Amino acid sequence: MRYRRSHATISVFLVIWLLIGLLAAWQRGYLSRSNASCDRLGATALTIVAGPLNYVGANPAVKCVLPKPSQ
Structure with missing residues (x-):
């Protein structure tokens, strides 16, 4: 009961x-x-996961470098 x-x-x-x-x-x-973009999607996901920390000064940012396709 307590576990639930x-x-x-x-x-x-x-x-x-x-x-x-x-x-x-x-x-x-x-x-x-x-x-x-990769940066924007990453920052969005990180902002959502950071939750209330966004309102106490956290400003999550992500830098993505995607590999270029071979030709």
């Missing part, structure tokens, strides 16, 4: 954490479809 309650509490906490991260990504304009 703690599991539910952790699940609710995780959902709220990710929703706050989603809100931060939306406020930064990461969720628009324009200018999609």
Whole structure:
């Protein structure tokens, strides 16, 4: 019984954490479809995972270098 309650509490906490991260990504304009790139997609994902840390000074950034296709 106790295990289920703690599991539910952790699940609710995780959902709220990710929703706050989603809100931060939306406020930064990461969720628009324009200018999609590896850097932008990575920064969007990292912003969502960082959750509330975005509001206490975290500014996650990602630099991607994709290999060029051979010819």
